Amino acid sequence: MTDLTERQKKILMLVVRDHIETAQPVGSQRIVEHFHLDLSSATVRNELAALTEQGFLRQPHTSAGRVPTEEGYRYFVTHLMQQVDLPESVQRTISHQFYQARQDIDQWMTLAASILAHQSQGVSVVTAPHAERAHFKHVELISTQGRQVLMVLVMGDGDVDQQILTLAEPVSQERLGTTANRLNQQISGKTLDELASLPMHTDALEQDILTIITTDMRSTDARVSGEIYVDGLTNVLSEPEFTDSDNARRALRLFEERSTLQDLLARTVMNSGVGGVQVLIGGEGTWDELRQCSMVLARYGVPGMATGTLGVLGPMRMSYARTIPTVRYVAGLLSDLVNENIGGE
Amino acid sequence: MTDLTERQKKILMLVVRDHIETAQPVGSQRIVEHFHLDLSSATVRNELAALTEQGFLRQPHTSAGRVPTEEGYRYFVTHLMQQVDLPESVQRTISHQFYQARQDIDQWMTLAASILAHQSQGVSVVTAPHAERAHFKHVELISTQGRQVLMVLVMGDGDVDQQILTLAEPVSQERLGTTANRLNQQISGKTLDELASLPMHTDALEQDILTIITTDMRSTDARVSGEIYVDGLTNVLSEPEFTDSDNARRALRLFEERSTLQDLLARTVMNSGVGGVQVLIGGEGTWDELRQCSMVLARYGVPGMATGTLGVLGPMRMSYARTIPTVRYVAGLLSDLVNENIGGE
C-alpha cells in the first residue's frame, strides 16, 4: 500500500469526520464548501478516486458520495485523529460522581457503565476487577437445611463466590465452623498452584471442601470475570445504521451471549497493557457479529494484581474523538479506585 | 358491559387466536374459511360489529379486519383460553436442565431466564429468591489495605452482600476477626427489627459495624432484590410490532432502568400469592412503556420465607396459551429448589 500525500490525508480526514457527523455519503462538492477548502471540487474528486482506489473509501452506488471503509476508519484512528484529552469540566463531573459512590464495587461498575454509555452514546461494557492469579482469602460454610450447605468463598481481589453444596450426610453447624476455621488457617492467602500442591487431608470433609474450592477457583480463573455490566443498549437502536432490525439483532445478541463477549474482551485486551486504549473496527475479520460495529476497549486496574476491562460498542461511524478519551479517562479513574481499595495487599 | 353470547365468545376467541398467529388484522371471511365455521361471512360481520361496539375489537382503518383491543386480550385470557399444562416432554426437558445445574443459585437464575426466553420467544425477567423479612446470618470482615475493610454479609436466604468500608483508623485483621465473631454470636439469626432494638455496644468498632449492617439490611429490604436476570432481549426485535425502532426502544429501556422494573415487579406481584400467574396487558394504564406489551408474571418460593419473581415480557399478541403454563411450571420448579435448599432453616 502506497503512502498518502498530505492532501489525501486531509481529505480522508474530512470525509471521515463529515460522515461520522451526518451518517450520509459525502461528495466532493460538500467537502469543499463545508470545510472552505481552497480547491475545486474536481481536484477533490480526483483525490477521492485515488483514495477509493487504495481501499480507504467506497461508493454505496455509482453516483453517490464516498463512505469510509474499515481501512479508512482504521487509518483515521491511527494516523489522522488528534488525541485530545477530555474537557476538564467533564472530567470533574465524572470524578465527582465516582466520589459519591465510593463504598461499593458494584456501584463503581454500574456507574462506570452508565457514564460510558451516556458520554459515548454507545453500549458500554465493564467487567469487575479481577485478580490475574486468584488468591484465596476466606471460606465460610453455612448449614441451611439437612445436607445442604451454603459455601461462600472470598478471594483476595474482593470477588465473592457462593455455591450450594450437597454433602453425603448431614453435618452440624459446629463441625462446619471448625472445618472452615482449619481450612482458613491453612490456605488463606494461597494461590491455586499452592493449594494444588498441599498434602492430602486426613479429615474427609475437609478434603472434600478443599477439592471443591480448587475446582471453583480453577473455573473462575478461566473466565475474565463473573458479572459483566452493560448499559446503553437502547442507544444502539437510535443509530440510523441499526434501524434495520436485523443489524440491531446481530449486535445485541453479542450482549446476550456473555461467553462470546468474555472471549472477545479477553483475547483483545490481554495483549495491550493497562492504560492503552484499543480500537476494534468492524470486527477485524474475526467477529462476524461486529461487522458494522466498532469497539473502544481498555484495561484498568493494577497489573499483576487486579485488573478489569471496560469499553464501548458503537456503530463504525461512532465519534472516536470523543469516545477514546472518555474510555481512557474512566479506565484511569477505576485504576485509581482499585489501587486505593484493593490494590496493595 | 353486557355479557357476550356464546357465539360472540367463540368469534372473539378465533379473532384473538388468528391475530396472535399472523399479526395481521383478521376479517370476517378469513375466520369462516380458516376455522370452517358453519356461518356466512355476513353473520360474522354482524358479530364483529357488535364486539367492536363493546370495545373488544377495533379496526386499524375503515376497511380493514379487526384487531383485539387490550380489553379483548384481557377477556380472552380470563374467560376464553383453555388452561393447558405444559406438554410432559417439555416439562422433562426443562426439569432435566435444572437438575444439571443444582449447585449454584446464580446458575438457577440464569437457566430460568434462558428457558423462559426460549420457550416464550419473549424477554424474560427473573429475580433471585429473597427473604421477605431479612434474617441476618453471618458477617465477615476482611482487611485489605490500610483503613479499607471488605465486609461480606450473608443473609439467611443465601443473599450475599459485599461492601467496602473505610474506617477512621487502621485496624488489624485479628481485631477485625474477633469483632466479627462477637457480632456473629450476638446477632446471628436476628431480623432487622430485632437488631434495631439491641442495646448500644461499648466497643466503638462493633457499634459502627452494627450500624452499617442495619443500614444495609434496611436498603436491601426495600428493593425486591439485587440482581435481575434478563434474557431474550433480541427476541423482542424479531416481533413485527417492534420493527419500528421507537417502539422497541421504549420497551427495552425498561430493562435498562432497573429501578422501574423492580418497582413494577414489586407492585404487581406482591398482590397475588405464590403459584398464581398474573397477566399484565398493555401496561394496564399505569405503565406507559408497556403500552404495546404484555407481561406474564409469577412469584415463586416459600411464602413467608424466601420468594422471588419471574416473568416474560412480549408483544400484546404473545402466545398466552404457551407462555402462561411455561411461567407457571418454571415458577413451580424454582419453588421446589428454594424449598429444598434454603427454605426450611
Place this chain on the structure above:
DNA sequence: AATTAGCACTCTTATCGCGAGAGTGCTAAA
C-alpha cells in the same frame, strides 16, 4: 327473528413512470 346474498363504497398497498437532484468520471483547457 335470525341469517345470508348481493352490492356499493372505502381505504390500503403495490407498482409504474417520471422528473429532479446529486455526484461522478472524463476530456480539454488553463
Place this chain on the structure above:
DNA sequence: TTTAGCACTCTCGCGATAAGAGTGCTAATT
C-alpha cells in the same frame, strides 16, 4: 497540476393508477 465543463448514472420522492381486501347496509331467504 489544476480546473471548468459536460454527459452520464443512479437514487429518491411524487403522483397516478389498479388491485384487493373488507366493510356496512339493504333486501331477500329460511
